[in-house]
Amino acid sequence: MNKLTTAFQKNRSYLTALFLSIVTALILGAILMLITGYNPLAGYAAMLKGVFGNSRVFGNTLAKMLTLCLTGLAMAVCSKAGMFNVGGEGQLFLGGLAATMVGVCLEGISPIIAVPLAFLSAAAVGGFYAWIPAMLKVKLNVSEVITTIMLNSVAIYLCTYLTNSGGPLLTDDRGVLGGTEAVPDPFMFSQLIPRSNLSTAIIYSAAIAFICWYVMKKTTMGLEMKITGENSRFAFFSGLKKDKIMVLAMVASGAICGLVGMFEVYGYQQRFMDSISNEFYYDGMLVAMIMNYNPLGIIIMSFFFAVVDIGAGAMELSIGISGELSDIIFAIIIFLMAAEGGITKFLNERKARKEAQK
Amino acid sequence: MEQLAQVFNIGLLQNTLRTATPVILAAMGGLLTEQAGIMNIGMDGMILMGAFVAVAFSYACASASMGVLMAVLIGILVGIFFAIFVVKLKSDEFIIGMALNTFAGGLTVYLLRSIFGVKGTFSDAGIVSLPTVHLDFLDGIPVLGPLLNDNSIFVYITWVLVFLTWLFLYRTPYGFWLRAAGEHPESLETAGISAQKMKLIASIMCGVFCGFAGAHLSLGYLTMFSEGMSNSRGFIAFACVIFGMANPPKVFLAALLFGFLQALGLRLQNVGVPADITSIIPYLATILMLVYVVVAGDRKKKNKAKKELKNIN
Numbered sequence: 001m002n003k004l005t006t007a008f009q010k011n012r013s014y015l016t017a018l019f020l021s022i023v024t025a026l027i028l029g030a031i032l033m034l035i036t037g038y039n040p041l042a043g044y045a046a047m048l049k050g051v052f053g054n055s056r057v058f059g060n061t062l063a064k065m066l067t068l069c070l071t072g073l074a075m076a077v078c079s080k081a082g083m084f085n086v087g088g089e090g091q092l093f094l095g096g097l098a099a100t101m102v103g104v105c106l107e108g109i110s111p112i113i114a115v116p117l118a119f120l121s122a123a124a125v126g127g128f129y130a131w132i133p134a135m136l137k138v139k140l141n142v143s144e145v146i147t148t149i150m151l152n153s154v155a156i157y158l159c160t161y162l163t164n165s166g167g168p169l170l171t172d173d174r175g176v177l178g179g180t181e182a183v184p185d186p187f188m189f190s191q192l193i194p195r196s197n198l199s200t201a202i203i204y205s206a207a208i209a210f211i212c213w214y215v216m217k218k219t220t221m222g223l224e225m226k227i228t229g230e231n232s233r234f235a236f237f238s239g240l241k242k243d244k245i246m247v248l249a250m251v252a253s254g255a256i257c258g259l260v261g262m263f264e265v266y267g268y269q270q271r272f273m274d275s276i277s278n279e280f281y282y283d284g285m286l287v288a289m290i291m292n293y294n295p296l297g298i299i300i301m302s303f304f305f306a307v308v309d310i311g312a313g314a315m316e317l318s319i320g321i322s323g324e325l326s327d328i329i330f331a332i333i334i335f336l337m338a339a340e341g342g343i344t345k346f347l348n349e350r351k352a353r354k355e356a357q358k
Numbered sequence: 359m360e361q362l363a364q365v366f367n368i369g370l371l372q373n374t375l376r377t378a379t380p381v382i383l384a385a386m387g388g389l390l391t392e393q394a395g396i397m398n399i400g401m402d403g404m405i406l407m408g409a410f411v412a413v414a415f416s417y418a419c420a421s422a423s424m425g426v427l428m429a430v431l432i433g434i435l436v437g438i439f440f441a442i443f444v445v446k447l448k449s450d451e452f453i454i455g456m457a458l459n460t461f462a463g464g465l466t467v468y469l470l471r472s473i474f475g476v477k478g479t480f481s482d483a484g485i486v487s488l489p490t491v492h493l494d495f496l497d498g499i500p501v502l503g504p505l506l507n508d509n510s511i512f513v514y515i516t517w518v519l520v521f522l523t524w525l526f527l528y529r530t531p532y533g534f535w536l537r538a539a540g541e542h543p544e545s546l547e548t549a550g551i552s553a554q555k556m557k558l559i560a561s562i563m564c565g566v567f568c569g570f571a572g573a574h575l576s577l578g579y580l581t582m583f584s585e586g587m588s589n590s591r592g593f594i595a596f597a598c599v600i601f602g603m604a605n606p607p608k609v610f611l612a613a614l615l616f617g618f619l620q621a622l623g624l625r626l627q628n629v630g631v632p633a634d635i636t637s638i639i640p641y642l643a644t645i646l647m648l649v650y651v652v653v654a655g656d657r658k659k660k661n662k663a664k665k666e667l668k669n670i671n
Binding site: 036037038084086136140141142143145146147149150151153154157158160161164166167253262270285286289312320321322324325326328330331334335338339341342343345347 | 366399442446447448449450452453454456457458460461463464465467468469470471472477486580590593594596597634635637638641642644645648649652653656
């Protein structure tokens with residue numbers, strides 16, 4: 001507890017700024033609702049009801065939090081090492097598809113063997129899909145930002161083709177419009193809150209989150225990553241294998257995204273459909289950016305994001321305000337945080353200059 | 359053979375021009391910011407906002423030119439907004455760019471829903487599209503006639519703009535200062551010209567170009583607005599800027615190549631290749647293009663160094 005208070009005091013100005021940014025963003029969201037002819041109080045009330053109204057929706061919110069938390073950590077892991085993985089969406093799609101197909105093909109085998117294999121395949125495929133842009137960056141110095149964005153579109157179109165009419169992986173089940181065969185019931189994670197999306201994936205997610213935090217904050221590996229990300233020349237002259245670290249960070253990021261895809265299917269969707277993710281990774285990226293890629297911060301912030309995101313969806317259903325309001329609020333928070341950082345820097349510089357003149 | 363004729367015909371070239379135009383426009387804006395030393399990955403959002411505003415005002419005022427005008431205006435505003443963060447407050451370009459894309463995606467869908475009451479796509483007979491241009495003297499010429507005639511007006515404006523961008527960058531003092539702001543900001547400051555101001559100008563011009571690109575997308579290429587209709591074109595434009603080394607004619611050719619590949623994909627759908635597969639082509643090609651430009655650049659440098667070494671010996 002003592003440690004926590006010191007950590008809080010150290011980051012007090014940052015946390016205050018964050019709190020004010022969130023409040024301002026919510027107020028701006030309210031103004032937007034007013035302008036477009038809705039009652040903001042009713043809007044936010046519907047949002048809260050859609051999150052805390054009953055155990056089912058709250059379970060959905062927690063499930064959403066896990067997704068955001070893992071995608072956010074995936075972003076943090078590679079960013080710390082100086083790589084920007086914008087391709088998590090594609091890694092999520094391919095990882096999810098791979099895990100689903102493993103599950104479908106191994107029907108009848110004991111889950112003790114099949115489920116770990118599904119884990120492995122999701123992580124391997126996601127990791128491999130991140131390895132490609134990582135190698136292009138390290139060996140040829142091709143910007144990983146652009147290649148990962150392009151690979152997103154490639155993966156999503158490919159999965160859409162494979163799992164829709166005309167595609168080879170489309171299910172034979174009648175009455176199902178698109179998607180693969182269903183993962184056999186014994187392989188599915190068990191539900192923690194009935195009829196909600198929350199499953200035992202929460203345990204695996206917590207384990208992954210803990211490993212991420214531990215590796216980044218408590219091991220030499222994490223320190224080496226940080227050095228590489230902050231100053232790659234220094235890392236090089238310190239004798240660190242920076243290329244290897246960068247590739248490894250990227251692959252780890254991709255593997256986490258692949259697992260997120262698997263959790264979506266094994267947690268509740270049961271089939272892989274091209275609607276598996278609605279830009280989940282981009283939301284996770286925003287969480288990571290707001291929290292400065294700090295793992296503990298990401299875990300906490302993803303809860304707030306999940307509340308706004310699930311709440312906005314409920315708001316759309318109940319009073320017709322577009323759920324995209326959540327994206328607007330998230331973006332505004334980032335702009336405000338960026339502005340705050342810039343203004344503080346600007347003021348400090350001016351103060352220093354004045355003192356220098358004295 | 360018949361199938362081949364179905365793919366490779368005059369329609370392929372016509373489609374190339376049409377699909378390349380929005381990318382060319384955005385890429386012209388992108389190369390200006392690139393020359394000024396700003397990594398601009400927010401172009402996708404800028405295009406999206408331009409497209410939305412163009413459709414909204416074309417519908418509201420029953421005038422396509424009003425739509426374009428407002429798209430340009432919003433482009434200027436977004437350009438200033440981007441510059442405040444990236445140039446003045448020195449925020450991370452990557453974060454601001456990504457946030458801008460998310461913001462644009464969210465805001466356009468939100469407004470689509472609350473103003474027009476539709477989800478996903480807004481198309482209405484009330485949206486006035488941009489006029490097409492018909493030049494009588496081209497009528498008799500076999501290939502060029504059908505290719506260059508009856509295109510949306512922005513196709514022609516784009517060619518002029520590519521030339522003007524080149525003229526601006528390499529033949530005016532402002533262009534010189536703008537390039538200096540990216541390459542040697544300190545020297546520029548020493549010469550008494552504010553590098554920040556040049557970056558602001560580049561950012562605003564990029565906003566205007568992206569506004570054009572959006573207006574063309576929603577009023578020229580199609581006559582509607584749909585959710586996320588920029589479809590990563592801003593990122594492809596960014597890749598074209600890198601591929602063309604931020605040089606207007608080269609970037610223009612890179613964007614044309616992209617347009618050709620996308621058109622090829624559209625044509626292949628006619629002979630039974632699934633649409634989702636052909637959609638992959640331009641994205642995959644962009645990656646290959648980037649790899650090529652880096653490898654070729656390296657080789658050039660090496661050869662040059664070898665030559666110089668020979669001269670010394």
